[in-house]
Amino acid sequence: MDNHKPEIRRIAVFTSGGDAPGMNAAIRAVVRTASYYDLHVYGIYRGFDGMIDGQIERLEKGDVGNIIQRGGTFLKSARSERFMTREGRQQAYEALTAQDIDGLVAIGGNGTFTGAKLFYEEFGLPVVGIPGTIDNDLYGTDYTIGFDTAVNTAIEAVDKIRDTADSHNRLFFVEVMGRDTGYIALNTGIGSGAGAILIPESKVDLDILHRHLEKTAKRQKLFSLIIVAEGNENGNAQKIAAEVRSRFPEYDTKVTIIGHLQRGGSPSALDRLLASQMGYKAVDALLHGYSNVMVGIQNNKPVLVPFDDAIHKRKDIDHELIRMAEILSL
């Protein structure tokens, strides 16, 4: 974790990678905190792509009014191919120095921090990250911005599927997002009372699923809800449903993929609070000379985590929760 105190006068904030509800609240917190400390704040549009193209505009306190409740990101987002090249990063650096930017706040996930870390190492421009991703897959923080809202959206959707599944006595596989991790699936499954939850972190989940289906079939209870994380290594919901159809023909099996619904919507109270705390802390960290770090939240307190750890260490899922979910589904 780097901590030497350069003079910070002009900072820029941007959002990058998959958007997440609460990103606007985080931008607001960054702009308001920086303004409080008499810094000039700039917004970079379209993430690293906009940085390369010099889409950088001054933001005043009033420009971030009326956005705390809005989903998406008003600064827009992108997954930039060009920033992966040395030439792209050089162009981005020139665009930032043209505006005399001396600090960056990067809001995004793993890919965003990987780019930000490289940029810091190459050009020495201080950068602090804020974890904004619905996946909750970053080491060093109990929660990422957008996760809580995404889980609430998924639970609301599963509650509705439950109504029709129950009426028709059907087995539903519901696929939720989570490229490499099962956080959304696990919390959605527990919160919606699912029969089984299939996540990349659990090797035994197909056994649990089969046990569950055998048991409920014996009881002539052919209605069930199974939550599948998209990154599940046994395959996506369609593939698993196809296998179940041939092994358990007595079930009337359907599949629903909730998809990008989970990325939108007004942020929950928890995400607004988290985003506000993290935005405030990110500016404070830059002013105290920190760089190459992500703001995290641990036991409700903001902390600073080296980018290296946030990017490379794996956040372990709580296996006791997996066990609990199985017990509660019986």
Ligand code: F6P
């Ligand atoms: O990382 C967030 C996330 O929503 C993942 O859960 C999902 O796999 C991915 O982004 C989808 O990305 P895109 O919107 O670029 O298809």
